[in-house]
Amino acid sequence: MDITNIPLSGRTRREHDLLGELDVPVEYYFGVQTMRAVENFHISRVRLNFFPELIKALADVKQGAALANRDLGLLDPAIADAIIAACNELREGKLDAHFVVDMVQGGAGTSTNMNANEVIANRALELLGHEKGEYRYCHPNNHVNLSQSTNDAYPTATRIALVRSIGKLIDALRELIAAFHAKGREFSRIIKMGRTQLQDAVPMTLGQEFEAYAANLTEEIARLESNRKLFYEINMGATAIGTGINADPDYAKLCTRHLREVTGLPLVKAANMIEATSDTGAFIMNSSAQKRLAVKLSKICNDLRLLSSGPRCGLNEINLPPRQPGSSIMPGKVNPVIPEVVNQVAFRVIGNDLTVTLAAEAGQLELNVMEPIIVHCLFESIEMLINAMNTLREKCVVGITANEKVCRSMVYNSIGLVTALNPYLGYETSTMLAKEALETGKGIYDLVLEHNLMSEQELHKVLQPENMVKPRKFIK
Numbered sequence: 001m002d003i004t005n006i007p008l009s010g011r012t013r014r015e016h017d018l019l020g021e022l023d024v025p026v027e028y029y030f031g032v033q034t035m036r037a038v039e040n041f042h043i044s045r046v047r048l049n050f051f052p053e054l055i056k057a058l059a060d061v062k063q064g065a066a067l068a069n070r071d072l073g074l075l076d077p078a079i080a081d082a083i084i085a086a087c088n089e090l091r092e093g094k095l096d097a098h099f100v101v102d103m104v105q106g107g108a109g110t111s112t113n114m115n116a117n118e119v120i121a122n123r124a125l126e127l128l129g130h131e132k133g134e135y136r137y138c139h140p141n142n143h144v145n146l147s148q149s150t151n152d153a154y155p156t157a158t159r160i161a162l163v164r165s166i167g168k169l170i171d172a173l174r175e176l177i178a179a180f181h182a183k184g185r186e187f188s189r190i191i192k193m194g195r196t197q198l199q200d201a202v203p204m205t206l207g208q209e210f211e212a213y214a215a216n217l218t219e220e221i222a223r224l225e226s227n228r229k230l231f232y233e234i235n236m237g238a239t240a241i242g243t244g245i246n247a248d249p250d251y252a253k254l255c256t257r258h259l260r261e262v263t264g265l266p267l268v269k270a271a272n273m274i275e276a277t278s279d280t281g282a283f284i285m286n287s288s289a290q291k292r293l294a295v296k297l298s299k300i301c302n303d304l305r306l307l308s309s310g311p312r313c314g315l316n317e318i319n320l321p322p323r324q325p326g327s328s329i330m331p332g333k334v335n336p337v338i339p340e341v342v343n344q345v346a347f348r349v350i351g352n353d354l355t356v357t358l359a360a361e362a363g364q365l366e367l368n369v370m371e372p373i374i375v376h377c378l379f380e381s382i383e384m385l386i387n388a389m390n391t392l393r394e395k396c397v398v399g400i401t402a403n404e405k406v407c408r409s410m411v412y413n414s415i416g417l418v419t420a421l422n423p424y425l426g427y428e429t430s431t432m433l434a435k436e437a438l439e440t441g442k443g444i445y446d447l448v449l450e451h452n453l454m455s456e457q458e459l460h461k462v463l464q465p466e467n468m469v470k471p472r473k474f475i476k
Contacts (some may be wrong), residue, residue, distance in 0.1 A: 037111035048099035057161035059090035064259035082124035109154035184211035192407035200416030230282035241366035242274030291353035298346035301339035321399030352377035
């Protein structure tokens with residue numbers, strides 16, 4: 001069965017590895033070790049090519065290694081040039097279809113590394129004028145993986161890819177924040193009732209509520225950017241466990257320098273390569289930042305669902321854009337489907353964070369073999385958060401409208417209005433008014449006038465929106 005959706009001629013080439021020989025369709029750029037991984041890992045059904053940034057980062061790592069090995073005289077310049085050319089094609093997305101290994105795999109990422117090594121080697125062979133599989137001219141291990149181990153190449157590639165992906169996440173977050181700010185300005189004069197513990201509290205504007213959402217999310221930009229910087233430390237040259245076996249003494253520094261140039265990122269060589277090879281602290285911190293963002297998004301979506309509830313028998317302070325019929329049995333029902341789906345994304349991200357935590361804890365000695373599930377969770381969370389925020393912005397926030405009359409009516413009928421009168425009437429009198437309002441069903445506004453506690457002019461001045469929604473001086 002074809003696993004790439006690439007038309008096959010039926011011709012094969014025979015490749016071999018430790019376990020024996022295997023026939024590989026001639027159209028495939030990957031080889032025997034990738035085929036083994038495809039046979040072994042039917043886990044998430046999410047392949048490497050679902051995350052193009054990871055493929056680009058693998059190309060960056062292999063190019064940086066090839067340049068360093070060439071400079072050290074360890075790699076023939078012609079072979080190095082062919083590897084670099086193949087890496088350029090990977091970055092352009094030309095060979096994405098050949099990255100077929102499941103994201104979740106055993107072997108600490110070896111299958112991912114070999115998928116990249118084999119694709120690059122076979123494309124380099126073609127560029128050198130040879131056939132795929134003629135590895136004596138350019139070998140996946142001897143040339144493409146020279147001076148490397150999966151244990152430095154794979155985590156370095158994932159870090160580079162995550163840095164870029166988090167950048168896209170931040171971009172989507174900024175756009176959502178801007179949408180909330182725009183609604184804040186639009187609703188700046190609409191008075192409504194604020195609530196605590198789901199009970200009437202004190203007046204505010206709908207604009208203040210939406211500006212608070214924007215401010216709440218803005219805090220997350222700094223968290224994401226700060227934690228993203230942890231990924232700038234890489235362990236290229238550590239090879240298997242951090243001792244640098246099979247690598248030239250100058251390789252680590254040289255490879256890191258080339259990677260800085262290739263990626264444009266301020267990458268630095270880890271101070272302790274053994275520690276860096278086994279440590280997953282940066283993954284934990286970044287997963288935590290994604291979880292924090294997810295929790296805030298979910299809380300905001302809870303609010304949007306409450307504020308739009310009803311429409312006749314709920315709060316009904318705002319209208320969410322109707323996106324689809326809400327029931328197969330109840331005519332006219334429209335559900336808040338966009339906030340609902342964002343809630344569900346948040347639940348998944350929160351779950352992924354727990355998985356990352358458990359996988360990070362499960363590492364032993366000089367390597368954490370659970371990195372593939374960590375990487376899968378982080379990329380999935382980023383992808384889902386980006387899509388969720390874009391969906392929330394495009395299909396919900398920008399189309400929200402306010403029910404101004406409902407908002408204002410709730411303020412004037414709310415017992416919470418008495419809090420605004422407290423500085424003028426005193427706590428005891430205000431408490432009496434609140435109690436009478438509860439018992440009689442009358443509004444605070446009407447009761448103040450009924451008891452001649454303030455003139456209508458005074459009452460109107462005190463209850464002007466601008467006097468109720470911000471601090472002000474009181475003169476006794």
